[in-house]
Amino acid sequence: MKIYDGKYILIGLLVFGVLATFPIWLDHGKVIAPADPSLNTPVIDAMMQKHCILPKAQMITEHMKLLNVWRTEVVRDGKRLYVAPDGRKYEMSLETECFRCHSNKAQFCDRCHNFAGLDKATDPYCFSCHVVPSEKKPGAGAVAVVPKEGK
Amino acid sequence: MGIKFSLAAVVGLILAAYIGVTGAGFYHFFGVTMPYLAIILFLGGVAYRVLNWGRSPVPFRIPTTAGQQKSLPWVKHAKYDNPSTKGQTFVRMALEVLLFRSLFRNTKFEAEEGHRLYYQQEKWLWLAALTFHYCFLVILLRHLRFFTLPVPSFVQGLDRLDGFFQVGLPGIYITDGLFVLAVTYLIIRRLVIPQVRYISLPQDYFPLFLLLAIATTGILTRYIYKVDLIKVKTLAMGLISFHPVVPAGIGTIFFIHFFLVCTLFAYFPFSKLMHAGGIFLSPTRNLPNDNRIRRHVNPWNYPVKVHTYAQYEDHFREKMVEAGLPVDKELEEAPSAPAE
Numbered sequence: 001m002k003i004y005d006g007k008y009i010l011i012g013l014l015v016f017g018v019l020a021t022f023p024i025w026l027d028h029g030k031v032i033a034p035a036d037p038s039l040n041t042p043v044i045d046a047m048m049q050k051h052c053i054l055p056k057a058q059m060i061t062e063h064m065k066l067l068n069v070w071r072t073e074v075v076r077d078g079k080r081l082y083v084a085p086d087g088r089k090y091e092m093s094l095e096t097e098c099f100r101c102h103s104n105k106a107q108f109c110d111r112c113h114n115f116a117g118l119d120k121a122t123d124p125y126c127f128s129c130h131v132v133p134s135e136k137k138p139g140a141g142a143v144a145v146v147p148k149e150g151k
Numbered sequence: 152m153g154i155k156f157s158l159a160a161v162v163g164l165i166l167a168a169y170i171g172v173t174g175a176g177f178y179h180f181f182g183v184t185m186p187y188l189a190i191i192l193f194l195g196g197v198a199y200r201v202l203n204w205g206r207s208p209v210p211f212r213i214p215t216t217a218g219q220q221k222s223l224p225w226v227k228h229a230k231y232d233n234p235s236t237k238g239q240t241f242v243r244m245a246l247e248v249l250l251f252r253s254l255f256r257n258t259k260f261e262a263e264e265g266h267r268l269y270y271q272q273e274k275w276l277w278l279a280a281l282t283f284h285y286c287f288l289v290i291l292l293r294h295l296r297f298f299t300l301p302v303p304s305f306v307q308g309l310d311r312l313d314g315f316f317q318v319g320l321p322g323i324y325i326t327d328g329l330f331v332l333a334v335t336y337l338i339i340r341r342l343v344i345p346q347v348r349y350i351s352l353p354q355d356y357f358p359l360f361l362l363l364a365i366a367t368t369g370i371l372t373r374y375i376y377k378v379d380l381i382k383v384k385t386l387a388m389g390l391i392s393f394h395p396v397v398p399a400g401i402g403t404i405f406f407i408h409f410f411l412v413c414t415l416f417a418y419f420p421f422s423k424l425m426h427a428g429g430i431f432l433s434p435t436r437n438l439p440n441d442n443r444i445r446r447h448v449n450p451w452n453y454p455v456k457v458h459t460y461a462q463y464e465d466h467f468r469e470k471m472v473e474a475g476l477p478v479d480k481e482l483e484e485a486p487s488a489p490a491e
Binding site for chain 2: 001022
């Protein structure tokens with residue numbers, strides 16, 4: 001079988017083949033660690049009946065939507081009370097409510113966010129304003145400690 | 152008929168994935184078998200088609216000459232519309248592949264009220280086509296975040312740029328909207344312009360409906376019927392590391408999206424979508440117009456014994472001079488070096 005201009009065609013095909021399978025070469029031989037977010041914090045361990053604001057499966061897929069709604073309600077409407085479908089009441093606050101239990105951002109939030117390939121510095125952009133309470137260090141910077149009434 | 156058939160085919164594919172996953176529970180088939188099958192068909196099919204094209208000899212230059220060819224020095228040469236060197240042809244190809252230059256020249260021919268016929272520029276097709284292709288590229292590259300760990304910074308950068316407006320969470324992507332708009336335009340164009348509709352076949356509608364269905368299911372997966380992204384990425388990483396696992400509990404909408412994408416990849420080499428490879432092998436685009444500059448020898452010519460005019464004249468010069476016929480070289484100068 002004669003291929004005319006075979007030099008160009010074969011080089012082109014080779015480049016295409018490598019580009020099309022690029023992730024295989026990039027990830028070749030790497031051990032992919034599962035995301036494995038940790039739920040072991042003192043507050044959660046102490047809970048008799050472990051529950052989050054919504055059922056677990058829903059929290060996994062919907063937490064970003066929920067937080068976005070909370071932000072809108074708090075910042076724009078000044079509402080701070082959230083009533084979950086099961087009747088429990090929560091304060092709409094990432095720092096005081098979410099982090100009360102999930103005080104381990106590095107082992108909880110970051111694990112999945114990194115695994116999903118979000119850019120740590122900018123995405124999710126929650127933490128360009130918020131800080132993790134447990135990571136507040138005295139004297140680390142005045143910016144970090146903003147009075148809550150200021151919102 | 153073409154529309155109904157294509158629409159039915161796409162709906163059939165969606166139903167097949169829906170019933171296959173929720174009813175029959177063929178998770179392994181839709182999560183592992185299909186993607187492997189699709190990628191083998193895709194890569195193998197593309198290679199087959201391209202090599203098959205490569206078997207056709209192109210003995211003579213046949214570029215479309217969309218401008219003045221290289222001529223006398225005072226005649227302005229349209230370098231990229233009628234290239235005469237490889238370099239100019241490369242620029243022409245780049246303009247064609249990256250900017251769809253020939254589509255930009257699209258005109259339409261219409262009869263005005265009365266009997267006047269006129270040509271008019273028609274850029275909408277070019278705009279929609281360019282938007283569609285570039286959005287598709289960005290979407291494809293964005294999806295690399297499911298197939299790489301750690302994710303390359305250019306993918307994250309692209310993601311950030313695409314989600315620039317930060318509307319909602321997860322953020323709306325600009326390309327998602329533009330992609331749907333562009334594909335919708337391409338479908339409507341086919342349906343509304345009578346001439347285009349007349350020449351449209353099922354294989355013209357099917358890819359459009361398929362792409363629209365892929366975009367729609369993708370958007371639904373991201374914003375409405377959300378699925379567990381970590382499980383999806385586990386599935387994707389398993390596939391490319393050849394240790395496939397299908398984590399339990401991924402939403403059906405993901406499998407529909409995934410199945411449609413697999414169908415697109417498997418269908419690609421055997422359809423008009425192969426224009427992606429075909430554009431590079433188009434003799435009317437990728438050849439320099441140097442028919443009169445270089446000698447092109449037909450590759451399957453058998454050796455022909457030739458007798459050039461110079462040889463002919465050498466042979467018969469004396470007789471020609473005797474008969475009073477004009478000769479290039481006179482008798483006395485003939486034995487010396489060839490004349491200018």
